[in-house]
Amino acid sequence: MSPPNPVRRTRRRGLLTALAAAAAAAALVLGMTTGASAATLLSDDFEDGNSSGWTTNGGSWSVATDGSRVLRQSSTSSDARALAGTASWTDYAVQARVKPISFNGSNRFVAVLARVRSSTSYYYLALRSNNTVELKKLVGGSSTTLDTASVGVSAGSFYTLRLEVAGTTLRGYVNGALLTDASDSQWSSGRVGVATFYTSASFDDVAVTTGGGTEPTPTATPTTEPTNPPQPNAADGWASVSAWGQNGTSGGAGGSTVTVTTAAAFLSAIAQSGPRIIQVQGMLTLPGPMHDVTSDKTIVGLGSGSGLTGGGLNIGLPIDDDITAPPADAVHNVIVRNLNFRGWPDDAINVQMFSHHVWIDHNTWTTGTDGGVDIKRGSSYVTVSYNHADGTDKNMLLGHDDDNGAQDTGRLKVSYHHNWFDDTNQRNPRVRFGDQVHVYNNYYNDTGNYGVASTENAGVIVEGNAFVNVDDPFHLGEASSGPGRIVARSNCFTNSGTGEAGGSVSAVPYSYTLLPCSQVQSTVSAQAGAGRI
Incomplete structure (x- = not known):
């Protein structure tokens, strides 16, 4: 629990583009380790206005000329496919942004295809109108379901579909979440494609990547994008930086997937050792106050209404003030996404005791007893992004005490970006010792006490944020804590x-895209929070 705080008021290229573009596309994957090298097999965003290199079968295909520059299949009267690549491709990932436009009947789908042998034989990941995603294979026109999961699907919305094939292992992702996996040896190589089944749809940003190549060197220089950037589907910011023996943040990727519908099942799953993807379905009522999460976990809510009430998450070992360097068994590599937190009696999320490589993304929390997200006691390499803090008081504490410099100095490296601080009171964040803390492209409205406080020689970069009705956006020092930078x-x-x-504060060592602050209010209020990935 955090101590009391006195009030103070004062795109683009065509087919077969360069490696850098494909590496950026590959980084959208939740299940791939951030920072892993990748080679480009194919990349097409259709900005050149044509679909050169693609062959079609069925449907009505064209590159849209209405300004959107997508590959569009406009017919809903039959199944249709567009194929690209070569039959010799073996182990790779195919990814595309897909928007179903209209479903003609029930249980229709849009899909990405891998290891295509012919127009009637391939693996595919299908997003269906009955709110499911299915990992399937088609053999001579006869389909077999290999794995399935529940996921919200609506016409008119873009989804990022990714199908990975490596040996006999198949994995399917939706919006960065690993939802389906299977083992099958039907085919070992083949082309890629996109498809519809009695559905009109748009396809964009197709990328096919495989291992190898050279990893781009991160740069601290932001690029300013004149239009709203896509939301990340892999950990970025400090959580993407390789350090302390961990190569970025991949959570439970590579482990089994379990869907939990009861508090008991949830608590059992987060306590298991080894990588695991834990899908939370519905609002689960936990006993208070907080519950330990072990390393290598992805905890992700299904839909917009899943989450936790009555208790919170503790990502970290028990408190030990005598430890002043990261221990070998520190909790690490944890992802928490798309959850609603309500009525927590201590902290909604607490990160402590040198925990590292944690990504907290697209969650919503309302009023609870203490912090929404507190990060302390030497923890580092954390990114807090696209969350909606709705009316919380002690919102986000970074560094719990002025006397904890032995654990905190040189650590507490955290990125806060694209969060919506909605009528929150204080600690947005309140920082002790952390350096470099990066607070960028957040939307603050009607802040009661203050926005950001930098204390105890912390180094904080406050960049590209939108402050609306905030008397005290940021300041140096807070209560009895000495000033920071x-x-x-x-x-x-x-x-x-x-x-x-x-x-002065040193530049951060990672690349990032900075949205102009004039666009932050509309972008963040539309994208932040649970149910918006």
Whole structure:
């Protein structure tokens, strides 16, 4: 639990593009280890206005000329396929952004295809109108379901589908979450494709990658994008940086997937050793206060209404003030996504005792007794992104005590980006010791006490945020804590103060895309929170 805090008020290329574009596309995968090298087999975003290299079978295919530059299949009267690549491709991942436009009947689908041997023989990952995703194979026109999972599907929305084939292992992802996996030896090689079944649809940003190649060197220079960037489907920011023996943050990738519908099943799953993907279905009522999560876990809610109430998550070992360096058994490699947190009696999420490589993304929390997300006691390499904090008081604490410099100095490296701090009161975040803490492209509205506080020589970059009706956007020092350092740039202030900055902070070692602050309010309010991945 955090201590009391006194109130203070004062795109683009065509087919077979270069490696860098494919590496960025590959990084959208939740289940792949961030930072792993990848070679490009194919990449097509159709910005060149044509579908050169693709062959079609059935349907009505064209590159849209309405400005969207997508490959569109406009017929709903039959099944249709578009294929590319070569028959000799073996182990790879095929990924595409897919938007079903109209379903003609029930249980229709859009799909990505791998190891295509012919128009009637291939593996495919199908997103169906009955709110399921299926990993299947088609053999001479006869289909077999290899694995299936529940997922919300609606016409008019884009979904990122990814199908990985490696040896006999098949894995299917939707919006970065590993939902289906199977083992099958029917085919070892083949082309790639996209398909529809009595469905009109748009396909974009097709990327096929495989191992090998050279990893791009990260740069601290942001690129400013004039339009809303796509939401990440892999850990970025500090959680993507390789350190402390961990190569980025991949969570439970490679482990089994379990769907839990009871508190008992959930608590058992998060306590298991080894990698595991834990899908939470519905709101689960936990006993309080917090429950330990072990390393190599992905905890992801299904749909928009799943989550936890009555208790929170503890990502970290028991407190030991005598430990001043990361222990070998520190909890690491944990992803928490798409959950609603309500009525927690201590913290909704607590990260402590040198826990590292943690990604907290697209969650929503409302009022609870203490912090929404507290990160402390030497923890580091954490990214907190696209979350919606709705009316919380002590929202996000980074560093719990002024006397904890032995554990915290040089650590507490955290990225906070694209979060919606909605009528929160304080600690958005409140930082002790952390350096470099990166607070960028967040939306603050109607903040009660203050936005960001940098104390105890912390180094905080406050960049590209939108402050609306915030008297005190950011300042140095807080209560009895001594001042830290803040570098502030490219922020927007509407009916707000202008903040207090001072000192210097080193650049972060990772690349990132900075949205102009004028677009942050509309973008973040539309994208942040559970149910929006």
